Structure formats: C-alpha cells, structure tokens
Amino acid sequence: MSLSTILFVDDEIGFVETMSKRLTKRDFTIIPAHSGEEALEQLEKHRGIEVVLLDVKMPGMDGIETLGKIKSKYPLAEVIMLTGHATVESAIDGMKLGAFDYLMKPCDMDQLVGKVTEAASKKKRHEDKIIEARMKEITSRRP
Amino acid sequence: MNKNKRLKNPYYQSLIRKMALIVIIVSFTPLVMASCLILDYFHSSYHEKVYAHLGELVQKHQQNIDGFLTERLSNIRFLANSYDFEELSDESFLQNKLTVLQQDYGTVFEDLGVVNEKGLQVAYAGPFKLEKAEYSKADWFKKAMNSRYFISDVFMGLRGQPHFIVSVKSKWQGEWWILRATINFLEFNSLVENLRIGKTGFAFILNREKEFQTKLLIGSISDKKHYMDHFFEAAKVGNKGIHIVEKKDEFGNMKIYVGAFLKNNEWLLVCQQNTTDAFFDLNRVRKIGAVIFLLGGLGIISTAYLMSRRMVNRIATADKEKEMMNQQVIETGKLATIGELAAGIAHEINNPVAIMVEEAGWIEDLLEEEEFKEGENLNEFKRALKQIHTQGGRCKEITFKLLSFARKTDSRAEDVQVNDLIEEVVALSAQRARYGKVLINENLEKDLPFINISQSEMQQVFLNLINNACDAMEKKGGTIEIKTQLAGDYVEVEIADNGPGIAKANLARIFDPFFTTKPVGKGTGLGLSICYGIINKIGGKIDVRSVLDVGTTFRILLPLKKEKAQHTL
Numbered sequence: 067m068s069l070s071t072i073l074f075v076d077d078e079i080g081f082v083e084t085m086s087k088r089l090t091k092r093d094f095t096i097i098p099a100h101s102g103e104e105a106l107e108q109l110e111k112h113r114g115i116e117v118v119l120l121d122v123k124m125p126g127m128d129g130i131e132t133l134g135k136i137k138s139k140y141p142l143a144e145v146i147m148l149t150g151h152a153t154v155e156s157a158i159d160g161m162k163l164g165a166f167d168y169l170m171k172p173c174d175m176d177q178l179v180g181k182v183t184e185a186a187s188k189k190k191r192h193e194d195k196i197i198e199a200r201m202k203e204i205t206s207r208r209p
Numbered sequence: 210m211n212k213n214k215r216l217k218n219p220y221y222q223s224l225i226r227k228m229a230l231i232v233i234i235v236s237f238t239p240l241v242m243a244s245c246l247i248l249d250y251f252h253s254s255y256h257e258k259v260y261a262h263l264g265e266l267v268q269k270h271q272q273n274i275d276g277f278l279t280e281r282l283s284n285i286r287f288l289a290n291s292y293d294f295e296e297l298s299d300e301s302f303l304q305n306k307l308t309v310l311q312q313d314y315g316t317v318f319e320d321l322g323v324v325n326e327k328g329l330q331v332a333y334a335g336p337f338k339l340e341k342a343e344y345s346k347a348d349w350f351k352k353a354m355n356s357r358y359f360i361s362d363v364f365m366g367l368r369g370q371p372h373f374i375v376s377v378k379s380k381w382q383g384e385w386w387i388l389r390a391t392i393n394f395l396e397f398n399s400l401v402e403n404l405r406i407g408k409t410g411f412a413f414i415l416n417r418e419k420e421f422q423t424k425l426l427i428g429s430i431s432d433k434k435h436y437m438d439h440f441f442e443a444a445k446v447g448n449k450g451i452h453i454v455e456k457k458d459e460f461g462n463m464k465i466y467v468g469a470f471l472k473n474n475e476w477l478l479v480c481q482q483n484t485t486d487a488f489f490d491l492n493r494v495r496k497i498g499a500v501i502f503l504l505g506g507l508g509i510i511s512t513a514y515l516m517s518r519r520m521v522n523r524i525a526t527a528d529k530e531k532e533m534m535n536q537q538v539i540e541t542g543k544l545a546t547i548g549e550l551a552a553g554i555a556h557e558i559n560n561p562v563a564i565m566v567e568e569a570g571w572i573e574d575l576l577e578e579e580e581f582k583e584g585e586n587l588n589e590f591k592r593a594l595k596q597i598h599t600q601g602g603r604c605k606e607i608t609f610k611l612l613s614f615a616r617k618t619d620s621r622a623e624d625v626q627v628n629d630l631i632e633e634v635v636a637l638s639a640q641r642a643r644y645g646k647v648l649i650n651e652n653l654e655k656d657l658p659f660i661n662i663s664q665s666e667m668q669q670v671f672l673n674l675i676n677n678a679c680d681a682m683e684k685k686g687g688t689i690e691i692k693t694q695l696a697g698d699y700v701e702v703e704i705a706d707n708g709p710g711i712a713k714a715n716l717a718r719i720f721d722p723f724f725t726t727k728p729v730g731k732g733t734g735l736g737l738s739i740c741y742g743i744i745n746k747i748g749g750k751i752d753v754r755s756v757l758d759v760g761t762t763f764r765i766l767l768p769l770k771k772e773k774a775q776h777t778l
Contacts, residue, residue, distance in 0.1 A: 078560050084567040091574050123556070150559040170609075172563035172601055175570055 068095035070186035071114045075105040075132065076121040076148065081171075085119075092179055102127030102135070109140055117185045119178075120165075122149040122156050130159055137164045142192055144185035148173070221521050228517035229510075236509045244502060248495070255491045263406065263467045263487070264451040267480045270404050270412065271451075271469040277400060278375075278472055281317065281392055282358055284310060286377045288321075289388040294381035297323045297332060297388060304334035310390075319372065319391040324350065326385045335391065337368050349374050353387055360472060362416045363394065363423075370394070373422075398423050401478070407489070410482030414471065422476055455484060537739060555608035562608070566601035569594045607640075622747075624659040625667065627693055627700055627767065634671040635691065638679065645679050646686025654694045661770045666743045673736040674704045674763050680727070681708035681761065698769050699749070705762040711755040719753065 072094050076082045079100060086096040097112055099105040101124060109115055118136060122129035133145055147160040147168040157168035166185045169178060288297070288306055297303055303321050310318045320335020328345025344350040349361040353376040361374040376389040401423045404412035414422035452468045463484035471478050485492065573594050581587060635649050642649050678689045685708075692703040711719060718724045720741040744751040748768045755761040 078564060080564045081560065081567060084564060084571050088567065088571050088574055150556050150563070170605075171559060172566040172605060 069093050070116045070182065071095040071097065071112065072182060073097045073099060073105060073108055073112075073115045073118045073143075075099045075102070075118065075124075075129075077101060077124045078121075088175060089179075089182075092175075094182065101125070102129075102132035105132055106135060106139070109136065109143065115140075115143055116189045117166075117182050118143055118145045119182070120145050120147055121171075122147055122160065130156065130163065133160055133163050133165055142189055142196075144189045146181055146185055218525075221525055224524070225514070225517050225521045228520065229513040232513035232517065233510055236513070237506065240502070240505065240509075244498065248498065251494070252491065255488065259465075259487050260453050260467075263410075263465065263480065263482070264453065266404065266406065267412070267467045267469045267478060268451055270401070270480075271471055271478050274400055274414075274471050274478060277397070278360055281375050281390070282360060282377070284314070284318075285375050285388055285390050286358065289377040289379045294323065294325075294379070294384075294386045300332045300334060300340070303332050307334040315396070316393050317396045319393045322389045322391075324376075324387040324389060326354075331386075339367060342367055349376070350387070353378060353389070354385065362418070362420065362475075373397070404480060406480065406482050407486045408483075409486040410480060412478060412480040415477045415479060417475055533738070537742070540739065558604065559608050562601050562604045566598060569597040569601070622661050622663050624770070625662055625664055627657055627660055627667070627702060628653045628655075630664060630667050631671055631691055631693065631702070634668055634675065638672065638675045642675075642679055642689070645683050647679050647682050647689060648687075649675070649689045649691065652690065652692045657693060657695060657700055658769055660700055660767050662747050662767065663743075670740045670743055670765070671702075671704070673740050677736065678704065678706035678708065678761070682706055687760075696766065699766040700769065702765040702767065703762055704765075705760060707760040710757040710759055710761055711753070712757065716753065716755055720751075 069092075072089060074082050074085055074089075074096050076085075077100055082098045082100065086098055089096050097108050097115065099108050103126070105118065105120070109118075120129050120133060120136075124132075127135075129147060129149075133147070136143060136145060141164075144166040145160075145164070147157060147165045148171055149157055149168055150171050160168055166188065167181050169181060288310075292302075292306075297306075303323065307318060307321045310321075320333065320337065320339070322330045322335070322339065322342075323332040324330045324344055328343060328347070328350050330339060330342040330344060333340045333342070347366070349359070349364070352361065353359040353374070357378050359374075359376045359378070361376075363371050363373045365371060371394045372391045373394070374389050374391055376387050378385055378387050380386075401412045401414055404410075412423075416422055450469075454466045454468070455463060456466065457463055465482050465484055465487050467480045467482075469478045470476065573591070575581065576584075576587065576590060576594075584590070631651065631653065635651060639649065675689060675691075682689075687707045690703070690705040692701075692705070694701050715724075715726060720737050724738075741751055744765055744767075750766040751763065753761060753763050
C-alpha cells in the first residue's frame with residue numbers, strides 16, 4: 067500500500083514524469099498536474115491527497131497564488147514549495163501563506179522523501195486530532 | 210598634460226578663439242574709438258595752438274621790423290625836411306647830424322650822404338671814403354629817384370659790405386636831390402636774429418628776388434624757391450596776414466614756415482621751425498599714448514586669451530565629467546541588464562538540469578532491481594550516474610551564485626559583513642582564477658563589525674579588483690592575497706597580487722576614467738574609476754602600492770558605522 071498520496075505540480079512535464087516514477091518506486095502515490103488550475107482540479111477529484119509538491123515558478127497561475135487557493139479550500143493538505151530560484155524571499159512568502167517547507171530544485175531524493183513523509187505525518191496528526199476532537203464531541207453528547 | 214591634450218581638441222580650440230576674440234573686440238572697439246577721438250582733437254587743437262603762437266610771434270616781429278624801418282625813414286625824412294640841400298651838402302654839418310643820429314640810435318646809422326639829381330654824392334659823412342661817389346648807375350638810385358621815400362634791398366654796393374639804404378627825395382631850386390642813410394646790416398639783422406623759437410626755429414627775410422636780406426644761420430635753407438613762391442602768391446592775392454605752410458625740405462624733414470610781408474609786401478619775413486621741434490610735446494604725448502595703448506592692448510589680449518582658456522578648460526572638465534557620468538550610467542545599466550539576463554538564463558538552465566539529475570536518479574533507482582544486479586558494468590553505471598549527479602550539483606551551484614549576484618544590483622546601503630561579501634565574490638571568480646592558474650588566498654579577520662554599504666556596489670569593487678589582478682597575472686599565474694582587518698575606525702581590505710606590477714607613469718592615472726592598459730576593446734578603463742567613485746561615496750579610501758615585477762596591492766578603507774556615537778548618546 068502507498069505511504070501517502072502526493073500531488074506533484076510543475077510545468078516541466080519531463081520533471082513531473084521522472085519524479086513520479088521515482089517516487090512511485092518509493093511507494094508513494096503520485097498524481098501529476100502541470101499547472102495551478104489542474105492542481106486544483108486534481109485536488110477536487112482525489113480527496114485522499116495528503117501532500118502537494120508545488121513549483122513556485124509556473125506560467126499562468128504561479129505557485130504562490132495556487133498555494134493560497136489550496137490553503138483556503140483544503141487547509142489540511144500540506145504543501146511543499148519547489149523552487150528553481152535560490153530566492154529565499156519567495157520561499158518565505160510561501161511559508162507565510164502556510165506552506166510546510168520549501169526545497170530547491172534539483173533536490174536530493176532522500177531529502178525530498180524525508181520532507182514528504184514529515185508532511186504526511188503532520189497531516190495525519192492533524193486529522194487524527196480532528197477525529198479525536200469529533201469523537202470527544204460525539205461521546206460527550208448528552209441524550 | 211592631460212589638460213593640454215584635452216584643450217587641443219579643435220572644438221575647444223575654436224571655442225577659446227571665439228571667446229577671446231569677442232572679449233578683444235568688445236574691449237578694443239571703445240578703446241580705439243576713444244583714443245582716436247582724443248588724439249584727433251588733441252592733434253588739431255595743439256596744431257592750432259602752435260600755429261597761433263608762431264603767427265603771433267612772427268606778427269610781432271613783423272610789426273617790430275616794419276616799425277624799425279618806418280622809424281629810420283622818418284629820421285631821414287625829418288633831416289631832409291628840416292634842412293635844405295645846401296645845408297646838408299656841408300660835410301661837417303652832415304657829420305654833425307650823423308653824430309646826433311648815432312647818439313640817439315646807436316650804430317644803426319652807418320653813414321649819411323647827399324646825392325644830387327645826377328647821381329653824384331655831393332656830401333658824405335661816415336667811415337667810408339665815398340665823397341663824390343657816382344651812383345647814377347646804381348640800382349637803388351634809380352629806384353630812389355622814382356619815389357619820394359625809398360628803402361632798398363640789401364646789397365653789397367661800393368663798399369663791398371652788405372647794407373641797405375634809406376633815402377628821401379626832395380626838391381631844391383628845381384632840382385631833385387636825395388638824402389640817403391646806410392643802415393647797419395648787423396643792427397638790422399639782430400632784429401631778426403632775436404627771433405628764435407625752440408631748438409630749430411629761426412627767422413630770415415627775403416626780398417622779391419628771393420635774396421636774403423638777413424644773415425643766415427649755418428646749415429639753414431638752400432631750396433627756398435618753392436615755398437617762397439607760395440608766400441608770394443599768397444601775397445599777390447592780397448592776404449596781408451600771416452601765412453603758415455608745412456612742407457618737407459630736401460632732407461625729408463617736415464618744417465613749418467611762417468611768413469609775413471614787410472615793407473609794402475616787398476620783403477618777406479619767414480620763420481621756420483622743424484615740425485618735430487614744434488610738435489615735440491604732442492609727439493611725446495603721442496608716444497606715451499602709443500606705449501600705454503600697446504601695453505593695455507597686450508594686457509587685454511593676454512587676459513582675454515588666458516581667461517577664455519581657463520573657462521574652456523572648465524567647460525572641458527565639465528564635459529568630461531558628464532561624459533564619464535553618462536558612461537557610468539550606461540555601464541550600470543549594462544550591469545543591470547547582464548544581471549537580469551544571467552538570472553533568466555540561470556533559471557532556464559535550472560529546470561533542464563533538474564530533470565537530467567532526476568532522470569539519472571531514476572536510472573539509479575532502476576539499477577537497484579534484481580535483473581540489473583548481475584550486470585558486469587553495474588559499477589561503471591553507478592559511477593557514471595554519480596558523476597552526472599555531482600556535475601548537476603555543480604551546475605546548480607553556479608546558477609545559484611549567478612542568481613544571487615544578479616539579484617543584488619541595488620545601491621541601497623545595508624549592514625553588511627565584509628567577509629561574507631568577499632567570500633561570495635571569491636567563489637564567483639574562483640573558476641576564472643583557476644583557469645588563469647591564479648590562487649586566491651583569504652586571510653580574513655573574524656568577527657569584523659558590520660558596515661553600512663551597498664552590497665552590489667561592494668561586490669562590484671571587489672570583483673573589479675580581483676578581475677584586474679587575474680588579468681595582470683594571466684600569463685604566468687600567481688597568487689591573490691585578500692586580507693581584512695580592523696584598523697581604527699575603518700575596516701581595511703587588502704587585495705594583493707604578485708603579478709608584474711604597474712609602471713610608475715601609469716600609477717598616478719589608474720583611477721582616471723578611460724585610462725586602460727588593456728588592448729582596445731578589452732577594457733573600458735572605467736573599472737577602477739567606478740571603484741574609486743563607490744569607495745569615495747561611502748567616505749572610504751582606496752589607494753595602491755605597486756612595485757614592478759613584485760606585485761600590486763590595493764588597499765581599501767571602509768568606514769565603520771557611526772554606531773558608537775549613537776550608543777554613547
């Protein structure tokens with residue numbers, strides 16, 4: 067079974083393909099997307115997406131904008147920014163908007179896997195907490 | 210040297226000429242006009258004055274001489290009227306009368322004689338033995354017989370000495386007789402001789418035949434004819450006043466001749482003077498004026514030239530500065546453009562590199578699978594993939610550096626750690642240095658205080674200096690030593706190379722804009738000039754020491770932030 071489901075968003079198709087293969091081999095489920103709009107569509111379709119790997123620089127809707135939309139619609143999905151720039155600024159912007167972390171392209175596979183796992187577990191923790199809270203609420207209901 | 214070269218530009222030359230010309234024209238025109246006006250006025254008034262003076266003098270003498278002559282005549286007339294022929298024919302009586310006259314008038318009267326109608330001197334009193342002298346053929350006698358009173362021209366006569374005769378004709382017993390007196394020539398002469406003006410002025414008397422009636426001074430006139438004619442013509446017209454003529458004599462000297470007629474226009478009193486003498490004062494004033502004019506003119510010309518030269522020099526400097534500023538702006542713009550371009554390229558390259566690296570990673574992943582484990586070249590594959598990975602990493606590093614460098618092209622000052630800046634720049638130039646066999650050593654003092662400067666500008670300075678050092682050592686290779694240390698209120702950065710050094714002649718000019726020793730098209734000659742500008746702007750100092758074949762050291766002093774002062778407050 068897959069470790070977690072990842073939405074991979076990048077306008078470089080080659081990059082997405084290769085990364086998908088590599089991550090799939092490491093037991094992740096990868097859903098590719100090549101633009102911000104497509105990413106939002108995929109999120110709508112696949113509710114099980116836990117982590118989003120999001121390229122900052124994309125034509126059309128760029129990474130930061132997409133991040134904002136994702137966070138407002140699916141606040142529990144963890145987003146890791148991928149940046150070609152060595153720009154700390156855009157990474158910082160992303161973090162402020164609620165991204166989990168950022169990575170520079172090309173990134174080390176082990177590092178990526180580590181970050182994704184971390185993000186997934188964070189999400190899991192969040193969800194668990196939510197479930198727990200709900201359960202508490204339900205159990206404490208008075209007839 | 211540089212200045213002169215700049216001014217040799219034909220544009221500036223013509224500018225200098227134009228400005229100088231305008232100043233000269235504007236100052237000379239009124240000067241010349243005023244001078245001419247004054248000179249002309251002074252000239253004419255002085256001439257008038259001299260003429261008036263001479264005229265007056267001559268007129269006075271004319272009256273004097275005329276007076277003298279009429280007086281003598283009246284003396285004789287008195288004698289002739291008072292006594293008759295018989296009385297005067299008595300020689301002792303005549304002698305007596307002569308003595309009386311000589312007592313009254315000195316030696317003016319030389320002798321007295323009574324001549325009858327036939328020209329025979331019947332009585333004579335005087336120093337010469339002229340009794341019974343025969344005058345019937347004498348010129349003067351003929352003339353004397355024609356008029357009642359007569360004054361002759363000067364002539365030699367029987368006695369062989371110059372003299373002239375005053376005679377009065379009377380009638381006695383139906384016969385005409387003449388009483389004549391000889392006037393001492395010397396006495397008469399003294400009247401005219403007294404008329405001396407200045408150094409060269411003297412007077413003489415001429416008769417109608419243009420013979421001298423007075424003694425002449427040595428070296429006086431020879432060619433009297435032409436100007437005498439003028440006077441006589443003037444006299445014929447009936448102008449009785451004073452005639453003034455200016456003419457050249459045969460020696461080429463200008464002379465003033467002042468003439469006045471005497472004795473019923475028979476004699477001409479002429480007074481002559483060299484114009485140079487007459488107008489001596491005027492000429493002297495003219496000379497002084499000319500000297501002043503010349504000196505003043507010289508002053509004006511030289512001032513005009515020097516001033517316009519100086520002004521044009523200023524203009525040239527301003528032009529140069531403007532040009533330099535323009536160049537700097539262009540250069541800065543260029544740098545910014547290059548920065549943007551580099552950023553774009555770096556970003557574009559980054560993606561393909563990332564894909565390449567990931568593809569290599571994918572192959573690596575696949576190699577892990579069972580079927581490949583047995584492959585004999587497995588290790589070679591793995592090594593090659595690792596190499597791709599490493600080189601990809603290098604590409605990434607380079608693009609990151611390019612991006613980070615290009616990004617910081619703003620001149621905003623911020624707190625900067627110099628060491629970090631240097632490391633960044635060194636990392637950037639490391640590649641190039643390696644190709645040139647140049648080793649860069651860093652010797653940075655730790656924990657230096659922050660400095661408030663613009664990062665990109667300082668990067669530019671350091672990069673320029675390191676690049677220059679690399680260029681200098683291109684052929685042989687060498688070492689660049691970068692040292693930082695705290696020195697009083699400054700952070701001192703030393704960038705030293707052991708290259709060929711800078712020639713002494715060039716050392717003074719290396720910070721000049723457009724000074725370059727690199728071949729045409731290789732260097733703009735702006736690098737160090739920009740460095741100088743940047744360091745100067747932030748209140749720092751940059752200097753250079755260089756020894757030929759030993760190396761060059763640039764030293765930069767960067768002022769610390771004035772934080773201490775704020776703290777104590």
